[in-house]
Amino acid sequence: MEEQEEHAHPPYILIWIVLLVLTLAEVGMSLYMNVPKFWLGLGLILMAVWKAVLVAMYYMHLRYEPARLWILAISPLPLAFILVLAVISEF
């Protein structure tokens, strides 16, 4: 089953279109919409993370890799949160 998945081509063009639409939405939201700073930042970061996950899953083929590689790939993220949250509490 995994052998077949590997040869099945992910929807590369569809993913490309989604990435472009999200990028245009981000630029539009940032430059032309009057959104309070906090919600603007939150919305933009969620869209950016969504795009990053799409690239990792479909272009880096994480979606077709063994679960162990997933765990390896995700492992730095908690450290990232610790770095930011630990220091941001200063302000």
Added chain:
Amino acid sequence: MSDAAVTTMDRKPMPGMMVYNKKLGMWVFLLSEVMFFTSLIGTYVILRFAHPDHWTDPGVVLNVPLTAVNTFLLICSSVTMVKAFASIQQGNQKGLQMWLLATILIGATFVGVQAIEYNALLGEGFGPVLDLYHAVGRGNPHEGPSLGGPLYGATFYAMTGFHGAHVTIGVFCLIFVYIRSLQGAYTQDSLEGVEVIGLYWHFVDLVWILLFTIVYLI
């Protein structure tokens, strides 16, 4: 044991992580890069919380439309890279060479556009060196230069500069892979080199997706 068998043997997943060693090695390297860029982004977030007055609104100093086009280019280069890999998965060497060349050209264009952007910003005095900084603004010329502060330039050039260096290195690695592909080094059974450079290239695109949003749009 014939060459093909040996090559296929190379790609047989090793026990443990169940991926072949070259791919595992690239993944572990990319995770160290996640740490690297996380520290840059984390520091940026913290500095911006600490000194919000150093930053201006999106588009006032930095050229967002130009960079949005550049982001579009890098996303396109990810597509050409996966097309290159898909080609060699089917044994199509001509397709591999064509898509690799497209990826190289787009990647080089991305770095070129970034150099043009830097040149314009430095020309306006928006530089990485703290004490040589003076506020510039493109938002509304009638209102005069925007306020902003030296941390803006310092963090901007640190983050986008390191990323630009990663893209440049990626372009050189792609040129190397392209030359090897012209020599027929990659086949349906021997494509690790293409897959591994593809992982790096997509990672560079992934980092830019986050950087573009954080540095230019917020």
